[in-house]
Structure formats: C-alpha cells, structure tokens
Amino acid sequence: MAKVKNWQINREMEYPYDENRPKKQWAIVFDLNKCIACQTCSLACKTTWTSGKGQEYMFWNNVETKPYGSYPLAWDVKVLERLGHQEWEKKKPYYGKTIFEAAESNERAAHFAPEDKDWMYPNHGEDDCAGQVNKGDYISLQHDRWFFYLPRTCAHCTYPACLAACPRKAIYKRQEDGIVLIDQSRCKGYGECVKACPYKKSMYNAHTRISEKCIGCYPFVEQGYQPRCVTNCIGKIRIMGFINPPWKARSNNPVDYLVHKTGLALPYYPQLGLEPNIYYIPPIHADREYLTQMFGPNVDSAIETYRKLKDDPIAQGLLVLMGSTDRIIHDFNVKSGIAYAFDEKGDEIVHVPIKEQIFIRPAFDEKLGSSRNNTP
Ligand code: SF4
Numbered sequence: 001m002a003k004v005k006n007w008q009i010n011r012e013m014e015y016p017y018d019e020n021r022p023k024k025q026w027a028i029v030f031d032l033n034k035c036i037a038c039q040t041c042s043l044a045c046k047t048t049w050t051s052g053k054g055q056e057y058m059f060w061n062n063v064e065t066k067p068y069g070s071y072p073l074a075w076d077v078k079v080l081e082r083l084g085h086q087e088w089e090k091k092k093p094y095y096g097k098t099i100f101e102a103a104e105s106n107e108r109a110a111h112f113a114p115e116d117k118d119w120m121y122p123n124h125g126e127d128d129c130a131g132q133v134n135k136g137d138y139i140s141l142q143h144d145r146w147f148f149y150l151p152r153t154c155a156h157c158t159y160p161a162c163l164a165a166c167p168r169k170a171i172y173k174r175q176e177d178g179i180v181l182i183d184q185s186r187c188k189g190y191g192e193c194v195k196a197c198p199y200k201k202s203m204y205n206a207h208t209r210i211s212e213k214c215i216g217c218y219p220f221v222e223q224g225y226q227p228r229c230v231t232n233c234i235g236k237i238r239i240m241g242f243i244n245p246p247w248k249a250r251s252n253n254p255v256d257y258l259v260h261k262t263g264l265a266l267p268y269y270p271q272l273g274l275e276p277n278i279y280y281i282p283p284i285h286a287d288r289e290y291l292t293q294m295f296g297p298n299v300d301s302a303i304e305t306y307r308k309l310k311d312d313p314i315a316q317g318l319l320v321l322m323g324s325t326d327r328i329i330h331d332f333n334v335k336s337g338i339a340y341a342f343d344e345k346g347d348e349i350v351h352v353p354i355k356e357q358i359f360i361r362p363a364f365d366e367k368l369g370s371s372r373n374n375t376p
Pocket residue numbers: 034035036037038039040041042063149151232233234235236237
C-alpha cells in the first residue's frame with residue numbers, strides 16, 4: 001500500500017493508491033443545530049435521482065436520529081466494532097488504525113456487508129432518545145435525554161474505500177470537482193464497494209444488478225449550482241462549496257472558513273481514514289463523549305466557538321448565507337452587517353442582512369382610515 005497524507009487525522013496513513021488530490025474538492029457543511037428532520041432533502045434527492053425500479057429502498061441522502069437511528073441498520077456500530085480501539089488526543093495524530101490499516105490480508109478495507117433487510121427501515125429510531133423501548137420502559141432511560149438529527153450523503157472522500165475496493169476499477173474520482181462516481185458500464189455488481197464504504201453510501205440495485213451511489217448532483221455542480229438536497233433544505237442548514245486542504249485554505253472561501261479558519265465544522269468519523277468531505281457543526285446539547293467519537297477530539301472547541309458566534313460577525317454572516325442562494329458560493333465577505341456571496345468569476349450572487357429589519361405597523365392606519373388586526 002502507498003503512504004498518503006490525511007490532514008483530518010494529522011498523519012500519514014496506508015491507502016491502496018498514491019495520493020492524487022483533485023484540483024477542486026466538492027464538500028457540504030451541515031449545521032446540526034438547525035436540522036429538523038423534515039426529510040425534504042431525502043425526498044429532493046429521491047424524486048430527482050432514485051425513483052426507478054430497484055431503487056425503492058435507496059436513499060442517497062438520508063437523515064437519521066442519533067444515537068439510535070441508522071440507515072442501513074447499525075452501520076456505524078458495526079464499522080466501529082470492526083475498527084477496534086480508537087485513541088486520539090487533541091492536536092495529536094490519531095493513534096488507532098484506519099479501516100485500511102485494520103483490513104485483513106484478503107480485503108482492501110475492514111468491512112461488513114449489510115443484509116437486505118437492513119436497508120428497509122430508513123426511519124428506524126426516528127425521534128427516539130432511548131432506543132427501541134417496550135411499553136413502560138420509558139422510565140429507565142439508558143442515558144440523558146438527548147438526540148440529534150444527522151443528514152448524510154456520500155462524502156466524496158479524498159481516499160474513497162468504495163474506489164479502493166472495486167476489483168473492476170469502475171469507480172473514479174473526478175479531478176475537476178472531486179466527485180466520486182461509479183461507471184455504470186464497467187460495474188458488474190460484485191458489491192465490493194457496498195461492503196467497503198464504511199458510511200454505507202454505495203448501494204446495490206437488484207433490478208439493474210449494478211451498484212449506485214450519490215452523484216454529488218454533478219450536472220448541477222457543473223453549471224455552478226448546489227446539489228438538490230442542499231438547495232431544498234427547509235432548515236437552511238447546508239452549504240455546498242469546494243474545500244481546500246488546510247495548507248491551501250482561503251479565509252474568504254465559505255467551506256474553508258467554517259472548517260479550517262474557525263474549526264466550527266468537523267468531518268464525521270475521521271478516524272476511519274477516508275478524509276470524508278461532508279462536515280458538521282456539532283449539536284451543542286448532545287453527549288460530548290458520543291460527539292467526540294463521531295467528530296474527533298475537536299468537538300469541545302467547535303461547540304465553544306459556536307456558543308460565541310455573537311462575537312464573530314463574519315461567521316454570523318456566513319451562516320445567514322446558508323440557504324440564501326441555489327448557486328455555489330466561491331467567495332464571501334461581510335461588511336456593515338451585510339453578508340455578500342460571489343461566484344467563481346467574482347460577480348455578486350446575493351447579499352443578505354445579518355439581522356432582518358423589523359417593521360411595526362400601527363394598529364390603526366391613519367392614511368387608509370382603517371384598523372389592522374391579525375384575524376384572517
Ligand atoms: S431538509 Fe434540511 S432541515 Fe430538513 S431534514 Fe434535510 S437537512 Fe434537515
């Protein structure tokens with residue numbers, strides 16, 4: 001195996017292919033404090049891309065309630081069990097093994113295969129903070145009352161396990177935007193990618209007998225637009241853009257600002273070693289140990305920074321730009337309480353006030369000589 005640099009775990013690691021970073025890397029940031037699990041994102045993706053035969057149980061975008069929800073069932077518990085002991089201190093390299101380093105001699109990545117029925121309950125555990133309880137069991141919670149929603153797409157990983165595991169070399173990562181795609185004409189449906197992807201975001205279509213996955217909405221991205229699951233997000237919790245590695249980070253790039261400059265957004269399960277490119281602003285109310293296992297040792301500082309947002313007008317401006325445009329924001333700035341977004345050419349896409357103005361209209365309108373009330 002080759003040695004490659006993985007900035008998320010702060011060390012070199014083993015990967016079956018040489019390092020080959022794309023010119024641009026697709027990425028989404030999600031603010032988990034704002035997700036309401038409305039599933040609009042799941043349906044936006046489903047109605048656009050997966051409404052065909054064999055795709056009935058396929059959700060390239062899904063939203064699960066953590067800690068008990070999961071799609072497919074128990075994907076995260078099974079992956080972490082295979083990984084074994086994980087040890088990591090803040091500002092230090094990750095000491096444990098990645099899934100590539102923990103692999104047996106006959107596999108490219110430590111993996112497991114979900115059973116068919118595991119894909120059949122995408123809302124399993126929704127809004128459940130105590131696990132699947134029997135009648136009357138609710139009085140003995142296994143932990144404090146908390147849960148949060150985790151929306152997920154393919155992470156278009158820098159070191160994709162799906163790509164590493166494919167014996168047909170049918171999976172490729174595009175240089176122009178870092179999107180990972182399955183070449184449908186080369187795939188023979190062996191399902192090695194389904195087993196190897198630890199996030200379980202490669203899926204088998206039993207009708208066509210080949211594997212499929214989130215395509216990063218590349219036809220929209222190529223035209224300068226954000227993906228469907230991003231632009232349809234009701235909670236305005238998402239922003240898609242292009243992330244640079246930390247040594248090339250630009251502070252006026254929205255994703256770089258949230259991930260590298262402020263440390264507000266963190267990769268999920270970075271210890272798996274794929275450098276996944278979906279990033280999360282962690283929920284401030286959930287259990288810290290659980291969040292640390294999911295997002296790494298920088299959770300506390302991300303939450304501390306989030307709590308101090310009122311002192312950071314730039315980050316505030318960026319958060320109001322989330323969900324304000326369907327175009328991809330390449331640059332942004334904030335001046336005099338207004339956040340501005342720009343496209344790749346530097347032309348303004350949109351500007352948004354950080355605080356909306358409030359207009360109070362009198363109950364009696366002198367000009368019209370009529371009263372106003374809120375009764376329809
Ligand atoms: S549309 Fe947005 S708010 Fe609704 S579930 Fe999806 S990510 Fe959460």
